[in-house]
Amino acid sequence: MTREILSASLKALAAEIEGIAKRDRYLLFMAPSAAEIPEIDGDGASENDRGVAYLMRSERAAALQKRRNLKDMRGRLEKIGAAMAEDKVAWEAERGTYESVVRILGSLERSAEPAAVAVTVATAEPEQETETDVRAFKPSTLLSVAGRAILDARKAAVNPDDKDATRYEERLETAFAAFLEIVGDKPLTYYLPIHMQDFATFLARVPKNRSKIAIFKGLTLRQIVEKNAALPLDQREPCLAETTIASYLSEVKNIWSRVAGSVPGLKDMGAYRVTLPKNTAASIDREPIAVPSLNIWLKDAATPKLMKKPHKAWLPLAGLLTGMRLAELIYLQGSDIVNVEGNEVIDLTRPLLMGGQMIDRPVKTKTSKRYVAIHPLLNEVGFIEYAKGVKSPDGFVFGHFHRADDPPDAAQKQMSNWMNALDIHETQRQVFHSLRHSAKDWFRDHVGERLADKQCGHAFSGVSANYGAKLLKPKEVRKIMAMPAPEGVDFSAFTFGRR
Incomplete structure (x- = not known):
């Protein structure tokens, strides 16, 4: 054994000691912490909980034992390294130390666990530590x-x-x-x-709109379900x-x-076919509002009593003739009525001016940012004149509702109460949004599906339909303006009052 080999052996020992330190840190990171192991004291724990806790405790105990073995091995290697360094002075001492090292390492290899890496004095190479993202979750992660x-x-x-x-x-x-x-x-x-x-x-079994029902305030989902189930049948909230x-x-x-995707071995919950309980409420499709109901509504809106509340009276008519959503109407500003290439339109691509600052207009989808053609009836009944001349904070046409924390919600409640008072409301089927369904039918019947989608801000269907101009072109605006009035709808109460 030469002096060069001895020096190489000392370097190999130092590298192995550093490798042990890295493996120790890896075990510390990967082993479940005591806080991650679920509590299973008492009778409430399920068999599955106990099984998970047992596996996690076993994994933690094994990791701790490995760390103790590594710590012991590191201590003994450090003693060997110190001995080899001290005996470098003489050749005989170096050879004797080397033979001693071989004997000790042989005993270490026999006693250490298979997971511990054996030391090769002259040729050992340091193990590369793998950098791990803190989001590299384990099966035991919550x-x-x-x-x-x-x-x-x-x-x-x-x-x-x-x-x-x-x-x-x-x-x-x-x-x-x-x-x-x-x-x-x-x-x-x-x-x-x-x-x-x-x-x-x-x-x-969970009631819908639970956050808006006073008796459920502050309760957990389980408490809400129990409380609703305890109510008399005719008082229970729909689910x-x-x-x-x-x-x-x-x-x-x-x-x-x-x-x-980042934790191998987990079950595939996405492919499971769920069976909905027998009594689950079926989805209710909104329908266009019935023409007789619409005529009752417009006639009431045009009365002098209601026209003293123009923020309320104009909403049904504006919703029907524009096809705009209620929230889009509530955030309509007079400055949104503009002339584009010779046609007057409602421009919903513009930002809102609020408090002297321009902010992005709240819309439901990207296609909601659009031009809305103004049908001549809107001018004939006086709505456009009203919208341009209204005086309200920030110029909102329906500014009265902006006194509430949630303007669209306040308008929705007022419209619902109004329809109920006129006995033309039917839960989810005949509501304010039904006006948009009526408008879509009206536009579709006269100018086709594509222009109806553009006017109402609906997404186009298919790749081919997405080619071409997304906003209404001047010729398309004029087509919508030339449409006849909705069939059977009586606007005479508004036009007579105008005269």
């Missing part, structure tokens, strides 16, 4: 932790001014919180596809419909698919 990372990453990518994106983000948050409460916040390995069925079965439950399931599957 769903709340892994799911939170997914939601936070999405939130960071979303433009805060993109209302459509933030609304979807809120739905994700709501669905995720509901799943954690109903199924439970467990390690990722706990979840099975059948938990999606458990989730859906429970949701079918979530099929489409809402399907939406919750879709959002949770979306989050789970992203979590499972």
Whole structure:
């Protein structure tokens, strides 16, 4: 054994000691912490909870034992290195030390666990440490932790001014919180596809609009379900419909698919076919408002009593003749009525002027930013003149509703109460939004599907339909302006009052 070999052996020992330190840090990171292991004291823990806790404790105990072995090995190697360094003075001492090292390392290899790497004195190479993202979740990670990372990453990518994106983000948050409460916040390995069925079965008993019902304020979902079930049958609040439950399931599957993408071995909950409970409320499709009901509504709106509240009286007529959503009407400003290439239109591509600052207009979808053709009837009955001349803070045509915290919601409630008073309201079927369905039929019948979509701000269907101008062209505006009045609708109360 030469002096060069001895020097190389000392370097190899130093590298192996550093490798042991790295493996120790890796074990520390990968082993479940005591806080991650679920409590199973008492009789409330399920058999599955106990099994998960047992596996996590076993994994933690094994990791701790490996760390103790590594610590012991490191100490003995450090002693060997110190001995070799001290005996470098003489050749005989160096050879004797080397032979001693070989004997000790032989005993170490026989006693260490297979997971510990054997030391090769002259040729050992340091193990490269793999850098790990803190979001490299393990099967023992709680769903709340892994799911939170997914939601936070999405939130960071979303433009805060993109209302459509933030609304979807809120739905994700709501669905995720509901799943954690109903199924439970467990390690990722706990979840099975059948938990999606458990989730859906429970949701079918959850009252809709629960956040707006006083008796449910401050209660958990389970408490809300129990309280609603305890009410007399005729006083119980209606529960979530099929489409809402399907939406919750879709959002949770979306989050789970992203979590499972980075943790091998998790169950596929997305493919599970959920069976909705027999008594789940069927989804109700809104319908165009019946012409007799519409005539009752317009006649009442044109009365002198109602016209003293123009913010209320003009809404049904404006909704019918423009096809605009209620929220779009509520955020309409007089300055939005502009001349584009010789045609007067409502320009919903413009930002809003509020408090002296320009802000992005709140819209439901990207296609909602559009031109809306102004039918001559809107001028004939006096709405356009009213809209241009209204005096209100920030120039909102329906500024009265902006005194409320949620202007569209305040308008929706007032319209609903008004329709109920006239006995023309039918839950979800005949509502203010039904005017938009009536308008869509009117536009479709006279100018076709594409112009009806442009006027109402609906997305085009298919690749071919998405080619061409997205905003109404001057010729298309004139086509809409030339349409005959909606068949059977009586505007005489407005036109007579105008005369």
